[in-house]
């Protein structure tokens with residue numbers, strides 16, 4: 001049987017065509033563990049904080065490419081609950097970067113139709129950062145091109161506990177897969193189709209453990225500050241070669 005796919009092109013800044021992808025198989029939701037800022041900085045003789053700055057700068061290219069490819073949801077792991085244990089100066093610099101990111105990019109998000117959301121334990125954040133988060137969520141709430149979800153002070157085990165506690169508070173009698181899902185921070189967001197982790201580490205690190213049950217995993221050796229739209233395309237190409245069976249057999253898939 002010959003299947004004709006509608007094709008999707010992506011161009012770089014100079015108008016050169018990067019790749020043609022099958023529109024039907026563009027992941028609806030991509031989640032990214034943006035790893036390797038520190039190692040990249042060390043290799044380049046820079047401070048870890050400069051590594052994070054370059055990491056923040058790398059986000060735009062990937063957001064733009066995801067939008068051009070009509071990805072509906074992009075989740076970025078920016079700060080884990082465990083990251084609070086890092087040296088005080090690094091935590092402070094990361095929090096400052098996040099705050100500045102929201103201030104700098106809010107207008108662009110609105111004009112591009114990006115809806116901004118966060119997952120994680122927001123009350124751990126400073127009141128200034130909480131305020132910028134709230135302002136950005138409200139200002140972008142009508143965005144309908146792509147939802148950008150930033151995981152901030154996020155831990156998946158903690159999120160599952162929050163879900164269970166919400167269920168207990170609501171007086172639920174029977175725990176089901178749907179009930180846990182509907183009480184997670186990601187309520188209403190479809191599970192990721194593709195998870196990308198940069199910088200050569202092959203682990204999940206307490207990220208979206210529940211939601212990744214049937215997600216395709218892609219590990220790249222490229223450190224996050226060097227990850228760009230070309231790298232995103234490589235990940236999506238690999239995703240398009242995979243067969244997702246969700247527990248069934250090939251013959252059952254249409």
Ligand code: FPP
Nearest residue numbers: 034035036037038039052055056078098101
């Ligand atoms: C992991 O690299 C990265 C982080 C803990 C922070 C990710 C943050 C950014 C990309 C910038 C800020 C984000 C936004 C949304 C503005 P690492 O430091 O653990 O790297 P290493 O493993 O090489 O030390």
